[in-house]
Amino acid sequence: MEEHQGPPDGPPVYALRSVFRVYEMRREGDRLLYFGDPIVSPDVLERHVWPLFREAGYEVTLEVRTGEHVLVAEPHTTGVDGIPWTNVVFALLTVLTTLFAGIEWYGATVSLDDPLSLLQTWPFAAAVLGVLGIHELGHYVMSRYHDVNATLPYFIPVPTIFGTMGAVIKMKGRIPDRKALFDIGVAGPLAGLLAAMVVTAVGLQLEPVAAGPVYSIETLNYPPLIQFIAALTGADLNPPGARVNPVVVGGWVGMFVTFLNLLPVGQLDGGHLVRAMLGERQETVGALVPAGLFGLGGYLFFVQEEALQAITLWFFWGMVAIALAYAGPASPVVDDELGRGRMLVGVFTFVLGLLCFTPVPFTFVAM
Known part of the structure; x- marks a missing residue:
């Protein structure tokens, strides 16, 4: 995978490489999935990637799916969607x-x-x-x-x-x-x-x-x-x-x-x-x-x-x-x-x- 690759509206891979080695990316509806291996503690990882994803308009969480680590990015919104x-x-x-x-x-x-x-x-x-x-x-x-x-x-x-x-x-x-x-x-x-x-x-x-x-x-x-x-x-x-x-x-x-x-x-x-x-x-x-x-x-x-x-x-x-x-x-x-x-x-x-x-x-x- 080339280091500049990444979803067009998400952070590029090279921006994550110091804390998370990405080997696969996927889009799931309006969510972005970055599969990879964390190379720092979860707290350090979050402090590094959170502002990158927030700037791109996403909230990000680290999850483990069937033994794989994945950064799950969902669109960030603070508004009320329709009538509550x-x-x-x-x-x-x-x-x-x-x-x-x-x-x-x-x-x-x-x-x-x-x-x-x-x-x-x-x-x-x-x-x-x-x-x-x-x-x-x-x-x-x-x-x-x-x-x-x-x-x-x-x-x-x-x-x-x-x-x-x-x-x-x-x-x-x-x-x-x-x-x-x-x-x-x-x-x-x-x-x-x-x-x-x-x-x-x-x-x-x-x-x-x-x-x-x-x-x-x-x-x-x-x-x-x-x-x-x-x-x-x-x-x-x-x-x-x-x-x-x-x-x-x-x-x-x-x-x-x-x-x-x-x-x-x-x-x-x-x-x-x-x-x-x-x-x-x-x-x-x-x-x-x-x-x-x-x-x-x-x-x-x-x-x-x-x-x-x-x-x-x-x-x-x-x-x-x-x-x-x-x-x-x-x-x-x-x-x-x-x-x-x-x-x-x-x-x-x-x-x-x-x-x-x-x-x-x-x-x-x-x-």
């Missing part, structure tokens, strides 16, 4: 589940003869979906800024007390460097927290609703950030004979989700931030997270035995953290250092996350 029907359907279903969840938060009466009566709970649904959606859009916008392929947000409709299990976006492309990893990771929590703070402040100015347990929840405990907003606005988090407006619950959900997302482990936002800030030392931090969550659950078990739900919650997240730590965070192609500015923003973001934490998020009515 799956995203749309999941979003509409989540609108319905959050509207239904709001029925009990408002103590509303919905008639089957008048389906539009369900819309009376729209402020709660808008608060929850707005905070979660803005969080994920923060990730999406920064992904587009750094030319990393990512999906639009997928909302998760679940008929729970909040009507949803959150929202996610899927990263389809590699992260070019630590700066991009940090920016994409931090944009979600900061955007979502800003939205949650605004929603909370607005909700505290709305009329309280009738008192009484909601979904068997006797007490919804507020993190320091909500208490600060209430003090700043002069609002009462425990109005006499009533409960705060359910819009405040939307802000509470946003802050609780932000705290969980900022746990510094695996593919969570906190895991990405610590990976960007500390490099491979993130593995040590990630390994400590499950122990911290199990320790918190154990502490509550011996000190506040009545907080059974919180104990179960933190033990559950301890198990999740073990799986996340095993999977690990995303790794950037170029593992360079972050600047002082981003490091300070990272520390500030984790401090905000701690202000969203409460050891016992809620307590249920004793049976």
